[in-house]
Amino acid sequence: MYQNKSRSGESAVSIIGAGIAGAWHALLFAQAGHAVTVHERSDASMTESTSHWAGGMLAPWCEAEASEPVISRLGVRSLDLWRQHFPHTPFNGSLVVAHGRDRADFERFARLTSNHRRLDAQALRELEPSLEGRFREGLFYPDEGHVEPRRVLPELHAAISRAGGKIEFNSDAEAGDLDGIVIDCRGIAARDTQPDIRGVKGEMIVIESSEVELSRPVRLIHPRFPLYVIPRGDGRFMLGATSIESEDTGVSVRSALELLGAAYTVHPAFAEARIVEFGSGLRPAFPDNLPRISIEQERITVNGLYRHGFLLAPALAELTLGFIARGVIDNEVMRCA
Ligand SMILES: Cc1cc2nc3c(=O)[nH]c(=O)nc-3n(C[C@H](O)[C@H](O)[C@H](O)COP(=O)(O)OP(=O)(O)OC[C@H]3O[C@@H](n4cnc5c(N)ncnc54)[C@H](O)[C@@H]3O)c2cc1C
Numbered sequence: 456m457y458q459n460k461s462r463s464g465e466s467a468v469s470i471i472g473a474g475i476a477g478a479w480h481a482l483l484f485a486q487a488g489h490a491v492t493v494h495e496r497s498d499a500s501m502t503e504s505t506s507h508w509a510g511g512m513l514a515p516w517c518e519a520e521a522s523e524p525v526i527s528r529l530g531v532r533s534l535d536l537w538r539q540h541f542p543h544t545p546f547n548g549s550l551v552v553a554h555g556r557d558r559a560d561f562e563r564f565a566r567l568t569s570n571h572r573r574l575d576a577q578a579l580r581e582l583e584p585s586l587e588g589r590f591r592e593g594l595f596y597p598d599e600g601h602v603e604p605r606r607v608l609p610e611l612h613a614a615i616s617r618a619g620g621k622i623e624f625n626s627d628a629e630a631g632d633l634d635g636i637v638i639d640c641r642g643i644a645a646r647d648t649q650p651d652i653r654g655v656k657g658e659m660i661v662i663e664s665s666e667v668e669l670s671r672p673v674r675l676i677h678p679r680f681p682l683y684v685i686p687r688g689d690g691r692f693m694l695g696a697t698s699i700e701s702e703d704t705g706v707s708v709r710s711a712l713e714l715l716g717a718a719y720t721v722h723p724a725f726a727e728a729r730i731v732e733f734g735s736g737l738r739p740a741f742p743d744n745l746p747r748i749s750i751e752q753e754r755i756t757v758n759g760l761y762r763h764g765f766l767l768a769p770a771l772a773e774l775t776l777g778f779i780a781r782g783v784i785d786n787e788v789m790r791c792a
Contacts, residue, residue, distance in 0.1 A: 465489040466779070467635040471628045473497075474504040475604070475764040476757050477640035478611040479772040482540065484638075485620035487776055492621045494628035501608050505642055508659060508736030510685050510695045511607065511765045512672050513537060513600040514549050516570040518763065523745060525787045526763055529770035534600065536769035541610065545671075546600035550574075550583060552590040553676035554720065560676045564594065571596045585667045585722060601672050602765060603687055630754060638775065639756040642739040643702075649749070649758055654737030656703065657696040657762070658710045662718070664728035665690045675721050682717035691731060694718050698738075698762070706733040738762050748775055748785075751792040 465488040470477045473495035485491040497503035515530025537544045551571075553561035565571065571594045580587040582595065612622055630637045630648070639645055643654045669686040685693040694714045711733065718725040741747055741759040746767055749756040755775060760767055777783040784791065 467492075468638060469494065469628070469633040469635060470638045470640060471630060471633075472504075472640035472642060472644075473501065473608075473612060473622055473624075474506040474640060474642055475509075475608070475611075475768045476642070476760055476771065477638070478608060478615065479768040480638050480640060480757065480775060481615045481620050481622070482611060482618060483769075483772045483776050484779075485615055485618035487780065489636075491615065491619070492623065493615065494626040495622060495624050496627040498624050499609070499612070504608075505736040505738060506604055506608060506764060508657065508734050509604045509765060510659070510672070510683060510693055511602040511604045512549065512683070512685065513544075513602065513766050514596065514672070515766060516568050516596045516599060517549055517551065517674065518766065519569065520564050520567045522763070525745065526767070529746075529788070530763065530766045532773070533766055533769040534598070536773065537600065537602070540614070540769075541602075541607070544600050544602055546598065547671040548595055548597040549599040549601075549672045549674065550579075551594040551596070551674045551676060552579075552586070552592075552721070555591065557676050557678060560678055561594075564676055568594075568596075570598060583669055583671070583673070585669060586673070589722060599672075601685060604765065607765075636753045636755070636779065639754070640758070642758065642760075643737045645739075645756060645758055649756060651741055652739050652758055653700075653742075654702040655740050655761065656699040656701045656735055657738055658699070658706045658714070658733070658735040659693055659695040660706075660711065660714050660730065661687070661691055661693050661732040661734075662725065662728040663690050663731050664692065664724055666724035666727065667692070667722050673721065675717055677717060680713045680717045682714060682721070684718060684721055692718075692725075692728075702737055704735050704737065706735050738764075746771060746788055748778075748789045749792070750778065750789060
């Protein structure tokens with residue numbers, strides 16, 4: 456059925472988009488012996504992609520608070536794939552804290568999620584000494600990890616090349632112009648063929664402080680301004696992220712105030728931190744906020760990764776490969792025309 460075989464006898468595969476979805480697909484297909492070419496319209500800095508702006512948390516248990524079980528199922532599988540392919544990925548866990556007045560929301564979060572340990576103030580201090588005296592208790596999710604998108608995307612691209620794949624940057628591709636198997640991973644730009652995809656704006660701020668040290672992402676539960684603080688190394692922290700039904704890509708004064716104000720309540724030293732960057736990205740989402748692999752013969756579209764692109768991309772790529780190699784269908788995420 457599939458033409459353009461590689462030397463190993465596997466079909467040639469074109470992938471459109473080198474964001475987190477396209478990059479993981481390219482890696483697994485290239486390693487499986489396919490002749491892979493990735494077309495990416497951005498240059499290697501990837502600033503056009505949503506992936507460039509992400510937090511990179513790999514948090515299937517925390518995310519269960521507000522997502523369907525399929526997100527945890529695929530997320531847990533992805534953790535194995537991150538470990539297997541990028542063994543240096545930090546798996547230091549994640550920490551969830553709340554101020555005393557938000558106790559009810561904290562308990563709700565604990566109830567809706569699993570695979571966590573409760574920490575009292577002393578255990579919290581041992582885990583994150585910078586947070587000493589800030590919170591009376593916390594929830595620790597020991598098996599979660601995080602990656603830094605701006606480091607891991609180039610690493611993925613290099614791994615694709617090592618596996619024999621080709622990446623063409625500054626290459627604006629049209630699925631109809633490509634032969635063989637085409638995997639469309641264009642995210643929000645795929646609206647021409649997937650009209651129900653929408654962008655959900657996420658704003659983030661990077662700050663720098665030498666007075667706070669964190670070893671893992673910290674989430675602050677708050678009824679109006681939930682926040683996470685992700686350590687980026689060299690005294691830098693990413694503050695994220697808003698979730699706004701808008702496709703404007705600016706950062707509003709309100710969002711900046713909320714993110715910075717919430718960070719200040721995590722640690723007062725953040726008040727003296729230097730602001731390094733404001734930015735925002737559009738999370739590609741279907742109406743149900745679930746990922747989808749749409750299959751129409753040799754045309755496959757992988758989209759709707761919403762707020763879970765880094766968490767889900769490895770497992771989704773493995774499912775797409777399983778379909779091409781063995782015809783395996785995952786009924787929860789695949790739609791066949
Ligand atoms: C602020 C923020 C924080 C987030 N935090 C997290 C997090 O902690 N953990 C997590 O798992 N997820 C997180 N996300 C979600 C995650 O970023 C997205 O789910 C993910 O980036 C979507 O990846 P993608 O590959 O589908 O799309 P993209 O990253 O947008 O990649 C699509 C690529 O296709 C390219 N392209 C488009 N059209 C063409 C064309 N015609 N030809 C060639 N190339 C084309 C684009 O240039 C782009 O590079 C966050 C998102 C935001 C905005």
